Every structure is written in C-alpha cells, then in structure tokens.
Amino acid sequence: MCGGQGNGMADADQKKTPPDKSFPASATTRIPFAIALAMLAGCADSIGFLEFSQLFMSFMSGNTTRFGVAVANADWENVTRVASTIIVFCFGAFLGTLIAAWVGRWRLSILLTIQAVLMGIGLFMPWGTFAFPLHAYPIVLALGLQNAILQDEQGRSIALTYVTGAVVRFGTGLANLMLGTVAPSFWLQAPLWGGLSTGAVIGGVLQIRYGENAFLFPAALAALLALVAVVLTVARPGSTLVAGSSPPPDAGSHAKPSDAIH
Template sequence: MPRVPLKKSSNPRFVRIRALRNHVGLGFVASLSVLAGMTDAIGFLAVGDFISFMSGNTTRLAVAVGEGDVQIIVRLGCAVLAFVVGNALGVVVGRLGGRRALPLMLLISALLCTSALLPLEAQIPTFLTAVLAMGMLNAAVEQVNGLQVGLTYVTGALSRFGRSLGRWLLGEQRPSWRLQVAPWTGMLAGAVLGAMLEARFGVHAMLFSAGFAALLGLVSLKIPRRWQRDYMPK
C-alpha cells in the first residue's frame, strides 16, 4: 500500500519551522517598532512634529486648515507627502535589493544620519528627511505568516488586538495576539528611550536611531532570505 505524504500543516518539522519563523518575525517587528518609536519621540521633542505618526499630523493639518495657518499647513502637508513617498521608495528599494532588509535599512540609516547632522536652524529639512526614512521603514516587514503588521503606527495593531480579544471572549482561539501587541510595546519602549536620548543630545540623538537602523540591517543577515521575502512587500 503506497504511503500517503503528510500535509505540511501536520508535519512536525514544518510546524516547528513555521513557529520559529513567527518568533523571528515577532522579534524583528518589535525591534523595528522600537526604532520607529525612538525616532518619533526624538523628532517630536526636537522639532515639535510627529515623525511617523501621520494620524496625529493629519489631525493637526486639519486644524491648521480650519484656522488658516499657512505655515503649519505647508509643513504638515509636506510631511504627509514625504511619508507616502517614503513608503513607495521603500517598496522600490526592497524590490531592487532582492527583498532583503539590509539595503533598505542602510539607506534608512543614512537618511537618519543626514537628519541628525543638518544645521540646527534647518528644522524643516531635518523633519522631512526623518519622515521619509520612517515611511521607508514600513517596507521592511509587511506581514508575518500572512498576518498584516504596521511598524510606524499602532492604532491598527491595537484595533486588531481588541478584535482578537473579543473573538477570544467568544471562545475562539486567535494566535495573532502577540503579533499585534509587538508593534505597540516596541514603539512604547522606543519612545521612552528616544525621549531620554533627546533630553541629553537634542536632535543629534537621531544618530542613535541611525546606528540602530544599521544594526538591525546587519542582524537581518541572520534571517533566512526566504523568510525575509515573505516578510517584505511582494
């Protein structure tokens, strides 16, 4: 009688690999969110605007429109545009780099270095360069095992977590809980660290973000390429 091959879902080795890929993805997502939170806090304290939180910038932009504050309208309008462009460039760079995180993270690191080293009076270029980098960061990981994640914003993650909690209360098992909490906890921890660094170094604290981005790029070399291709936008 011929042997019937095991399905991937019932193969113990496949289950272990999938679990490991999930854990590695969780760790990478949390680390990238630490970077986003750190950069956002440094930028907010240094220049007074959000670097990665475009929901907040959009609300402030709408208020500025209502009040007729042209200066804020232009600055925040450019920020939203830079964030969108950064996301687009992140996908392009990721694709040209063979959907590996290292080239993307090194470019993000270079942009953050530029932002940190611009003259102190050049607040708008400093701000927009960092926003562009954070837009690109979202292309580093788009999903883990088919579950969508956001790196530079956490409202969606908290919403998905809450919905998973509701399903759990109804008796349904939702293993995506940890994945949805990882970006929020990472961003919170990063923002605390960023606030501490900015208090001591001012906008030059962005150099720590640049160094951390480069470090995460080097760490990504340890992640199997096939897993990275699954994480990054297709």
C-alpha cells in the same frame, strides 16, 4: 528516461527551495524584527516630536489631525509644514516598496541600511524654515521607508510606525479570544505596542539629554538590524529566516503561509 529523471529531480529541488518572496517567512526573525522596528519608530517619533515643535516623524494620523486644525485656523505656514511631512512620509513608503521589489532577498539588509544612513544624514541637513523643516525630512523619509521592510508578497505590511491598528486588533482580539475565534496575529499586537511605547520613552529621555544627537540611537539600531540581516542573508541563502512564502505579516508563530509555494 534519464532526461525525465533529471527533470523530476529538478522539479523536486525546486519544490524544496522556498521561493524568493523577500519576506521573513519564519517567525524566528519576523517577530523580533517587527518589535525592534516598532521600538525604533517610537524612539524617532518621540525625539522628533520634542525637537521639531510637536511635529510627528512617523505618526501620520496625528499629523493629519494637525493639518485639519491648521486649515480650519487658516494657519497656512503650519498647513505647509504638516502637509509636506505627510508627503515625504508617503514617498518613503512608495520608494521603499519599489526598492524592495528590485533587490529581492536583500530587502531587509538594503532597506535597513538606507534607513540608518537617512537618519544620519538628517543630522547634517540644513534646518530650513518652519514651513519646510528640511532637517526633519530625512528622518520622516526613513520612517516611511520602514513600512516597506516587512511586507508580504501581497504588499500587506505590519504597522511598524503607528500603534492605533495594534491597539484596535488587541481589543477586538480579546473579544474574539472570549468567543474562541482569536486570530494568531492577536498575540503580536501587545508586543508591538510595547515596543513602540518603550521606544517613545527612550527617545524622550535621550532627546532631553542629548538634543538632536539622540537620533543617533535609532540610526545605530537600524544599522545593527541591517548587519544582522546581512549575516543571515549571506549565511543562510534561501532560508525562510530572510525570505520565502510567508503568512500575513502580523501573524503569529504558528500561522500558515498565505500563499502556496509554487
């Protein structure tokens, strides 16, 4: 009898405690982190674009277009330069996703710390050659890794380093709003675009004034976000502020979880 009651209490406690999905289920942290990270990406991309002769640090659609143009012109040095950047970015997303799976509820803290460190390392890397811009690779790796920070339990992530998806969702969302079928995620698209574009303006201004040292700003922002994540993870263990069964990553504040807690 007591054993049955004990098992019942344990089951009740298990149901009360959100599973460790390592993704902020609460919009209180998910949305501000997403906007801040979009601003970080826009800032770093703008600095890199000016610093590395129009090479994108996070906008791989732009780099893919440049790759195609370089191939068409048989500009093999530029082909190597852009292709290697895309590969490094892809590897960052790959590596970040594996790290996130390994570290559980410390995902936000550890990935943001690694991102801050990589951006700092970029300032001390050798410049390399035009075809292999070693100096840019740590920044590109950090921004690729950033895309794994706000994934949900099914591997879907917010578009934190590019803006096309946000613009498309905002446009289609406006139409759906008129039709009365708008998704909750519609309301996050404009702030994401605003964060990324604001970061791009800040990055441009900083690069013009400080050159490559401007990368210290997005590095410091990543470090600050990492500190906030550490405090939340330590102070609120098991809280939906850092983990839990979550809605789709770009959902609005009132969206329901995508998976039932089990």
